[in-house]
Amino acid sequence: MTDFALDKPGKSRRPDLMAYATLSLISAFCAVPFFWVLLASLDGNAQLFLSWPREWTLNNYVRVFAEEDGARWVFNSLFVVGSATLLVMVLAGLGGYALSRTRAWWKQPFLYAILLIRVLPPTALVVPLYKILLTLNNIEGNLVRIFVGGDTARAIMRWIGFIDGYLGLILVLATMQLPLALWIMKTFFDGLPRDYEEAAVMDGATMLQRIRRVLIPLALPGLAAAGLFAFISAWGDFLLPLILLSSPELQTLPLGLFRAFLRVNTIDYGFLAALAFIYLMPAVIAFGFARRFLVQTFSGGVKG
Amino acid sequence: MNKTVLVGLCAVTLSAFATLAQAETIRIANHGQAGINAMKSTVARIEKKYGVTVEVVEYPSPDKDYMTKLLTELGAGNAPDIFSAPTTAYVADMVAAGYLAPIGAEFKAWDGYASFYDVAKQLAVSPDGETYVMPFMLGIQEIYFRRDVLEKAGISTEQPKDWSDLLKRAAEIKEKTGAYGLLFPAGVSWGTGAFDEGFQHLLVGSKTPQLATEDGKLDLTGEGVKDVFGVYKELIDKDLMPTQPLLGPEPWVIPKYQMFPEGKLAATTCGSWCYIFDWGRESKNPIPDVEKAVGTWTIPGQAGGQYVLANLAAPWGVNAKAENLELAKKVLMEIGSVETQVSYAAEIGNIPASKAAAQDQAFQKLTELVPIHAAAENGVYLKQAAGFATVAEGVARATEALLRKETDAAGAQTILVDYAREILGDDAVK
Amino acid sequence: MVRSTYEKRVARQLLLILSPSLLLLIAFVIYPAVYSVYLSFTNEALTGAAALNPRFVGLRNYSRLLHDAKFWNSLLVTFLFVVGSAIIGQFVLGLISAILLRRNLAFKQLFSSIILLPNAAPEVVAGFMWISMLAGGENATLSRIVMFFGMTPTDWLQTFPLTMIIVVNTWRGIATAMILLTAGLSTIPKEVFEAARMDGANPSQIFRRITLPLMMPTILLYMLISAVSTIAVFGLVYALTRGGPGGATEVISIYIYNQSFTAFQLGYGAAVAVVALVISLVLGIAYVRAMKVQV
Incomplete structure (x- = not known):
């Protein structure tokens, strides 16, 4: 903690040294855990401790896919989180536009409500949420069983069920990301001049045409930001799949990782680290893309 | 979409x-x-x-x-x-x-x-x-003790006659070998273990051996319940059983898989599987010649007798x-x-x-x-009643308080009774 | 007249395209929040007779809360967790990083990328990594570091559980603090610093007299945002300690989960959840007011 002001050329190098030392320490704190996962995942004899592998191998990764259902976990995670992200982008794109352009009485209350919804802890909602999904699921299940029986019904419910089905998890994951996405899109459209739309209106374009021809192309950067944040947050979510999924066919990466870790008698760190690394990568990549939006998004609140 | x-x-x-x-x-x-x-x-x-x-x-x-x-x-x-x-x-x-x-x-x-x-x-x-x-399967638990450790220190390996004999033996082990004398599972993170692998084995040999009443309710106020907690209290307060590891996750790992094989814990309750999996041929950390090195006692009654509790x-x-x-x-x-x-x-x-x-x-x-x-021929058992899972959790909480030295035997019983009443309602618990 | 019917139609259309979002939020957030208040007045359970025939029990769950030492413990633990990780840990390290990274240092991009990295790690992965860092025994990373300084190693998650989850959550959140505070710093005009330096103020004076006061609104907002999001942390603590040992890390979200899904008392769990909801809402309202949103 030496110089809090801006850099001045030609000043002494000592503060710089201190700055490098401090930043190096903080960076080491941030980076060391990642080293362990990376090294352990490539180590034929991985331990719980950070160590340089004596034999380098990709075997741990191979085993994730060959011995365990790794491919299915990856597919499930990508499918569920990908679908939720798409849904968020569509809904937030439309909703954000509406929130930006409307002058109706509900604009203000709705925006306040969104901010408040964001602060509700998901754990506090999970029991009633589960019961609601359960009711929906039972109604749906009975409907499905009118048409088809037993195993077929179960197979169908795996896709469209609200509990232990893809659809339920996708909808809930998407809903949890909606407030932030709506906020991002609303702010984004606020920054877009209305001239283009008005030109389109003059040309006699309908609302849908306006959205498709004018707004979607213009909104792409905003949608990218909203989508990336939705993806990162949904990708990292653990609670909802923990509560909502049980069939092995539907397991996602966080559950696969957590359950593999719980097999107390056979903790296989190389395998776990490989799985963790696979689970980590998409989030890091998405985060890399999202970086340039970070400042706008987080500081959105600050600037008001 | x-x-x-x-x-x-x-x-x-x-x-x-x-x-x-x-x-x-x-x-x-x-x-x-x-x-x-x-x-x-x-x-x-x-x-x-x-x-x-x-x-x-x-x-x-x-x-x-x-x-x-x-x-x-x-x-x-x-x-x-x-x-x-x-x-x-x-x-x-x-x-x-x-x-x-x-x-x-x-x-x-x-x-x-x-x-x-x-x-x-x-x-x-x-x-x-x-x-x-x-x-189709019975879980039968007994006290497993390090015969080799006891013999070396000149401590009797006879079946203890009653609770006080058992506690004396544990104290003697601590005194002569420095090892912990006897472990009964306790605490919340052992799950139902505090009840299943400890509490109920002592209870069946106590003055009030059952918890379920004739009309299917629970009676947790018996003198036996307090006395059982008293055994835990003595083991904990006299430092006869390891307490720190029991407060962590997977509380069984350190005492059973490290301390016992090393001889730092000389006796513990354990199930019939222990000879094979915990310290025997299927174990990662086996005790050599386990059937000779490790002997078993059945759990004695408060005033004598032997109880093989089947679950x-x-x-x-x-x-x-x-x-x-x-x-x-x-x-x-x-x-x-x-x-x-x-x-x-x-x-x-x-x-x-x-x-x-x-x-x-x-x-x-x-x-x-x-x-x-x-030996299962002579097995005794606890009569079942609704709310046993709650009792198990209550016992876990009560023994946890004992582990943390926050209460005495009567206080532990109060924790159990209060917890069961809160969850099951006053009408289900006497 | 034509104009006004046109506007009415547009207003209807705007509401229409917002309605799917509205529907989802009502179905899966607002209704559950209201429903949890109802649940908290029942003895709803996952097993036992109450699972078959749940009853309305009035305020019994709440009167039980008042006497439940584990509940008060979880409030205290949550408070310490929020203060330790969000208000102190993340803030201090985030502020230092933000200030240092404003300078033209070599490897500036590298440093900031590394500091951002933990933010990308999913909760379960973060937990898994830190189980390794904090493991017991002399080979674990933290133990090796303290031994280098001649101190005795220990089983960190056992001996200092709350401190350790604070450290891990700090690790995860430095980036958020850094980003927000960087944004706040950039709103301070450079001329102010220049002028102060001309007047011969030293760096610590500049920090105390200029940087901090001008940053206060940003800092306040940051504190509210991070407090609220720290109350909601679940997966990280669940993966690391599950609330143990002996409730030492049983933050409120873990306590809700444990009551609902390991003691199977959904009604009682809901009562705890309502308390958490109220606390979060109060902080949320403070946040909305502090933001002075021009929506």
């Missing part, structure tokens, strides 16, 4: 065709690698005998996580057709919740019934007099909402067969509930288990 729907529809149609072609499916819940292995031959046998497909659904391994998932699904109505409960303590509550189908008639009519030990049959009877679970180990039941109840019950009887019992005994080290297992050649090879199986 369109694409999603399309992919979904395709897959639904595909899987619909795929499943239509198949035979009927029975879904079985299982958890833990050993349990899954133990069921492998049975699954194959069932598929062959009844021409059905058996789908084994793997659940999270620790009992607590398993129960969370299973109960959530039972509540949701999408649980498997057949599943097990980790211990007897959960059964009465699951019956009260309406999750289990009655199997009494089928069980009694089944040809394997006659050869079951009485204690197993009794344990399977729920408070309402009906049977809901297949009591049901992983009793299996049928989902009340199973689509084909008939078939599910038939499958359940298959799980009760001697073959499956022996397979479980070999994989997990529990004791077959059928006397006929003694004649089974594969079982005779499990020399560590044979004498314990024979």
Whole structure:
């Protein structure tokens, strides 16, 4: 903690040294855990401790896919989180536009409500949420069983069920990301001049045409930001799949990782680290893309 | 979204065709690698005998996580057709919740019934007099002690006569060897262990040996309950048992898998499986010549006597909402067969509930288990009542307070009684 | 007249395209929040007779809360967790990083990328990594570091459980603090610093007299945002300690989960959840007011 002001050329190098030392320490704190996962995942004899592998191998990764259902976990995670992200982008794109352009009485209350919804802890909602999904699921299940029986019904419910089905998890994951996405899109459209739309209106374009021809192309950067944040947050979510999924066919990466870790008698760190690394990568990549939006998004609140 | 729907529809149609072609499916819940292995031959046998497909659904391994998932699904109505409960303590509550189908008639009519030990049959009877679970395995616990360590220090290895004799022995061990003298599982993170592997074994030898009253309620105010907590209190306060590891996650790892093999803990309660898995031929950290180095005592009564308390180990039941109840019950009887019992005994080290297992050649090879199986004839048991799972949690909380030296025996009993009353209501608890 | 019917139509259309979002939020957030208040007045359970026939029990769950030492413990633990990780840990390290990274240092991009990295790690992975860092025994990373300084190693998650989850959550959140505070710093005009330096103020004076006061609104907002999001942390603590040992890390979200899904008392769990909801809402309202949103 030496110089809090801006850099001045030609000043002494000592503060710089201190700055490098401090930043190096903080960076080491941030980076060391990642080293362990990376090294352990490539180590034929991985331990719980950070160590340089004596034999380098990709075997741990191979085993994730060959011995365990790794491919299915990856597919499930990508499918569920990908679908939720798409849904968020569509809904937030439309909703954000509406929130930006409307002058109706509900604009203000709705925006306040969104901010408040964001602060509700998901754990506090999970029991009633589960019961609601359960009711929906039972109604749906009975409907499905009118048409088809037993195993077929179960197979169908795996896709469209609200509990232990893809659809339920996708909808809930998407809903949890909606407030932030709506906020991002609303702010984004606020920054877009209305001239283009008005030109389109003059040309006699309908609302849908306006959205498709004018707004979607213009909104792409905003949608990218909203989508990336939705993806990162949904990708990292653990609670909802923990509560909502049980069939092995539907397991996602966080559950696969957590359950593999719980097999107390056979903790296989190389395998776990490989799985963790696979689970980590998409989030890091998405985060890399999202970086340039970070400042706008987080500081959105600050600037008001 | 369109694409999603399309992919979904395709897959639904595909899987619909795929499943239509198949035979009927029975879904079985299982958890833990050993349990899954133990069921492998049975699954194959069932598929062959009844021409059905058996789908084994793997659940999270620790009992607590398993129960969370299973109960959530039972509540949701999408649980498997057949599943097990980790211990007897959960059964009465699951019956009260309406999750289990009655199997009494089928069980009694089944040809394997006659050869079951009485204690197993009794344990399977729920408070309402009906049977809901297949009591195919018994969990039998005793005190396992390091004979080598005791002999070397010149301490008697005789069966302790009563509680005070047992406590004196533990104190003597501590004094002469420096090792911890005796461990009873305690605390919240051991799950139902505090109740299943400690508390109830002492309780059956106390002045008030049962918790369930005639009318199916719970009486936790007995003098015996306080006295049992008194034993814990003494072990903890005199530093005769390790307490720090019990407060962490996986509390059994350090005392059972490190301290005991190293001789830093000289006696602990343990199940019949311990000779094989914890310290024997299947262990990662075995004690050489374990059957000689480690001896067993049965748990003495408060004023003398010896008590072999039997518990049901992983009793299996049928989902009340199973689509084909008939078939599910038939499958359940298959799980009760001697073959499956022996397979479980070999994989997990529990004791077959059928006397006929003694004649089974594969079982005779499990020399560590044979004498314990024979002793099950004299097994005693706790009469079951709804709310036992709550009692187990209450005991865990009470012993946790003892571990943290926050209370005394009477205080621990108050914690248990208050907890049970709060959860079950005043009318269910005396 | 034509104009006004046109506007009415547009208003209807705007509401229409917002309605799917509205529907989802009502179905899966607002209704559950209201429903949890109802649940908290029942003895709803996952097993036992109450699972079959749940009853309305009035305020019994709440009167039980008042006497439940574990509940008060979880409030205290949550408070310490929020103060330790969000208000102190993340803030201090985030502020230092933000200030240092404003300078033209070499490897500036590298440093900031590394500091951002933990933010990308999913909760379960973060927990898994830190189980390794904090393991017991002399080979674990933290133990090796303290041994280098001549101190005795220990089983960190056992001996200092709460401190350790604070450290891990700090690790995860430095980036958020850094980003927000960087944004706040950039709103201070450079001339102010220049002028101060001309007047001969030293760096610590500049920090105390200029940087901090001008940053106060940003800092306040940051504190509210991070407090609220720290109350909601679940997966990280669940993966690391599950609330143990002996409730030492049982933050409120873990306590809700444990009551609902390991003690199977959904009604009682809901009562705890309502308390958590109220606390979060109060902080949320403070946040909305502090933001002075011009929506």
